[in-house]
Amino acid sequence: MSLKTNGNYFANYILQFEPKSLDKVIEAGCKYFQFSWGLPSLEIISKIRNAGAKFGIQVSSKNNAEKALELKPDFLICQGLEAGGHIQATQYNKYALPQVLEVAGEIPVLVSGGISTGEDIRAAIHIGAAGVVMGTRFITTKESNLADIYTRKLLEAGENSTVYTNCYNKDWNAMHRVLRTNTFLNWEAEGCPLIGNKPGEGDVIAKSASGSDIYRYSARRPVEGDTGDLESMCMYAGEGISKIKDIPTAAELIERLWKEFENK
Numbered sequence: 232m233s234l235k236t237n238g239n240y241f242a243n244y245i246l247q248f249e250p251k252s253l254d255k256v257i258e259a260g261c262k263y264f265q266f267s268w269g270l271p272s273l274e275i276i277s278k279i280r281n282a283g284a285k286f287g288i289q290v291s292s293k294n295n296a297e298k299a300l301e302l303k304p305d306f307l308i309c310q311g312l313e314a315g316g317h318i319q320a321t322q323y324n325k326y327a328l329p330q331v332l333e334v335a336g337e338i339p340v341l342v343s344g345g346i347s348t349g350e351d352i353r354a355a356i357h358i359g360a361a362g363v364v365m366g367t368r369f370i371t372t373k374e375s376n377l378a379d380i381y382t383r384k385l386l387e388a389g390e391n392s393t394v395y396t397n398c399y400n401k402d403w404n405a406m407h408r409v410l411r412t413n414t415f416l417n418w419e420a421e422g423c424p425l426i427g428n429k430p431g432e433g434d435v436i437a438k439s440a441s442g443s444d445i446y447r448y449s450a451r452r453p454v455e456g457d458t459g460d461l462e463s464m465c466m467y468a469g470e471g472i473s474k475i476k477d478i479p480t481a482a483e484l485i486e487r488l489w490k491e492f493e494n495k
């Protein structure tokens with residue numbers, strides 16, 4: 232495995248799927264791991280610890296924070312319903328974060344969901360978070376590989392443009408937050424039927440750069456090189472999208488976030 236950075240990075244594993252690459256990633260020298268949608272096994276934890284690495288677990292309530300803390304993680308991530316992408320959370324951070332902070336004690340808690348600006352980061356720190364995790368703000372940067380139509384839709388989005396749904400559940404039947412695009416609107420107009428009865432369910436709507444089929448209701452987001460009806464694909468976005476109105480470089484964004492955070 233070859234690395235393109237000497238800086239810090241972390242590996243993120245969704246534990247609804249087997250973390251097949253874990254040994255290789257540890258071997259490559261990754262020092263930070265994050266787990267969501269489940270708890271890492273004791274075997275995984277011992278591999279991470281033996282490599283001198285740290286790990287965090289994503290939670291969203293007092294109950295699952297308590298279970299995660301039994302595994303002695305280095306940090307927790309508190310995800311709220313405002314987040315973009317697949318959402319493990321069952322409540323907004325307004326409710327989840329105080330519960331998680333109450334049981335976390337000295338373990339740092341990062342807030343995830345709806346954070347778009349330095350002011351948002353300041354507000355999260357003010358109520359006790361140690362830091363934040365940002366998704367949607369960073370997919371709208373120059374380095375991001377989204378297809379142009381997806382970037383355009385993100386920039387056009389307003390306050391009610393996202394929806395929490397299980398519409399795009401062909402590959403993984405889990406809740407997610409996405410933009411209200413064609414596929415969602417047509418499915419909703421039909422009364423949100425279950426798998427097997429969804430309109431246009433078998434349609435191949437696009438192709439990846441390598442030529443593989445992309446089906447309607449697939450969890451696949453449109454990226455550079457995809458062709459076809461990209462507008463009907465799954466476009467993840469958090470509720471913070473309404474505050475995102477430009478495409479800076481990641482470096483410009485970090486600089487801006489710091490300035491806003493420090494209120495300069």
Ligand SMILES: Cc1cc2nc3c(=O)[nH]c(=O)nc-3n(C[C@H](O)[C@H](O)[C@H](O)COP(=O)(O)O)c2cc1C
Nearest residue numbers: 267313314315316343344345346365366367467469
């Ligand atoms: C395009 C996109 C892809 C994501 N993919 C993953 C993923 O593979 N694993 C995961 O745990 N979370 C994933 N997330 C969720 C993020 O980890 C995080 O919870 C979320 O982006 C935070 O909310 P925000 O988007 O409002 O900043 C994704 C989010 C987005 C927007």
